[in-house]
Amino acid sequence: MGLAKTEMFTDEQNEIALFAKVFGHPARVSILQHLFKINACVCGDLVNEIGLAQPTISQHLKELKLLGLIKGNVEGTSVCYCIDTANWSKMKRVMLQFLDQDVSKTDCC
Amino acid sequence: MGLAKTEMFTDEQNEIALFAKVFGHPARVSILQHLFKINACVCGDLVNEIGLAQPTISQHLKELKLLGLIKGNVEGTSVCYCIDTANWSKMKRVMLQFLDQDVSKTDCC
DNA sequence: AACATTAATCGTATAATTGCAATAAACAAA
DNA sequence: TTTGTTTATTGCAATTATACGATTAATGTT
Numbered sequence: 696m697g698l699a700k701t702e703m704f705t706d707e708q709n710e711i712a713l714f715a716k717v718f719g720h721p722a723r724v725s726i727l728q729h730l731f732k733i734n735a736c737v738c739g740d741l742v743n744e745i746g747l748a749q750p751t752i753s754q755h756l757k758e759l760k761l762l763g764l765i766k767g768n769v770e771g772t773s774v775c776y777c778i779d780t781a782n783w784s785k786m787k788r789v790m791l792q793f794l795d796q797d798v799s800k801t802d803c804c
Numbered sequence: 805m806g807l808a809k810t811e812m813f814t815d816e817q818n819e820i821a822l823f824a825k826v827f828g829h830p831a832r833v834s835i836l837q838h839l840f841k842i843n844a845c846v847c848g849d850l851v852n853e854i855g856l857a858q859p860t861i862s863q864h865l866k867e868l869k870l871l872g873l874i875k876g877n878v879e880g881t882s883v884c885y886c887i888d889t890a891n892w893s894k895m896k897r898v899m900l901q902f903l904d905q906d907v908s909k910t911d912c913c
Numbered sequence: 914a915a916c917a918t919t920a921a922t923c924g925t926a927t928a929a930t931t932g933c934a935a936t937a938a939a940c941a942a943a
Numbered sequence: 944t945t946t947g948t949t950t951a952t953t954g955c956a957a958t959t960a961t962a963c964g965a966t967t968a969a970t971g972t973t
Contacts, residue, residue: 701830703854703855703856704830704831704833704834704854705834708830708833708834708837709830711827711830711833712827712828712829712830712832712833713828715824715825715826715827715828715833716824716825716828716829717824718820718821718824718828718902719821719822719824719825719827719828720821720825720930720931721810721813721817721818721820721821722813722931723821724813724817724820724821724824724902725813725814725817727905728817728902728905731905731906737949737950738949738950738951739948739949739950745812745813746812747812747931747932747933748932748933748934749933749949749950749951750932750933750934750935750950750951750952750953751931751932751933752950753950753951753952754931754932754951754952755931756950756951757951769939769940769950771939771940771941771948771949772939772940772941772947772948772949772950773940773948773949773950774949774950774951778907780907780908783907784907786903787903787904790899790903791900791903793827793833793837794895794896794899794900795896796836796837796840797840798887798889798892798893799889829960829961831961846919846920847919847920847921848918848919848920851920856961856962856963857962857963857964858919858920858921858963859920859921859922859923859962859963859964859965860961860962860963861920862920862921862922863921863922863961863962863963864961865920865921866921876920878920878969878970880918880919880969880970880971881917881918881919881920881969881970881971882918882919882920882970883919883920883921
C-alpha cells in the first residue's frame with residue numbers, strides 16, 4: 696500500500712519516525728551539516744556545494760523547514776537559511792531518548 | 805527519479821541516512837522499543853502487539869536485521885529476536901555525532 | 914507419516930519519494 | 944520598464960517503500 700498506518704502507533708513513535716525520515720536522505724544530512732558549518736547560508740551555495748539541481752535542493756529545504764529544523768529569511772533576491780536551534784534541541788531530546796535506551800540487559804540470544 | 809544519488813555524498817552522510825531511514829517508520833520504532841522493553845521476543849508477539857500482518861512485520865524485521873540492529877535466533881518453530889547491542893552502540897555513536905552538532909552559534913537569521 | 918505452528922518469501926497493488934526541466938514569482942539593477 | 948538573478952512551484956517519469964494474501968519452508972507434535 697505504501698502508506699504508513701500512523702493511527703496504530705503512539706504519538707511518540709510517529710514523531711521519532713517523522714524526524715528520522717527527514718534525516719533518511721544524504722542530501723538533507725549534507726544540507727544540515729553545511730548549515731552547521733557555515734552558520735549562515737543561501738540556497739545557491741548549497742546547489743553548488745551539493746551536486747543536485749536547484750529545484751531538488753529547494754524541495755529538500757522545504758521538508759526541513761516543514762519540520763521546523765531550519766528557518767529561512769528573505770534577503771533581497773536570495774534566501775538565508777539556517778538551523779532553528781530551539782527546534783533542533785527539541786528534536787534532539789526526542790531522538791536521544793529513543794537512541795539511549797538501556798542496552799545492558801538486552802543481549803539475550 | 806526516486807533514487808538517492810549516494811555517490812555524491814560522503815560515506816558518513818550515507819551511513820547516517822541509512823540508519824535514519826530504518827527509523828523512519830513507526831512500525832520499526834515500535835518493534836525496537838518493544839525489543840528493548842521485553843529483552844527477548846518472538847515474531848508472533850510483535851504481530852499481536854502491533855496491528856500489522858505477519859508478512860509486514862517479517863519484512864520490517866528483515867530490514868532491521870540487514871542493518872545489524874537486531875539479531876534472530878531460531879528456537880524451535882519460532883524465532884527469538886533481540887537488539888544487537890554492539891551494533892546498536894556503534895549506530896548510536898554515529899547518530900549522536902550528527903545530532904550533537906554545536907547549536908550555540910548558528911542562530912544567524 | 915500426517916498435522917499443526919511459526920516465520921519467511923513471493924507476487925502484486927498502492928502510495929510515497931526523488932529528481933529535474935520548465936515555468937513562475939519576487940526582487941534588484943540598468 | 945526591461946533585464947538579470949535567485950528561489951519556489953508545477954508537472955512528470957522513474958524508483959522505492961509499504962502492506963498483505965497466498966504460499967512455502969522449517970520445525971515440532973501426535
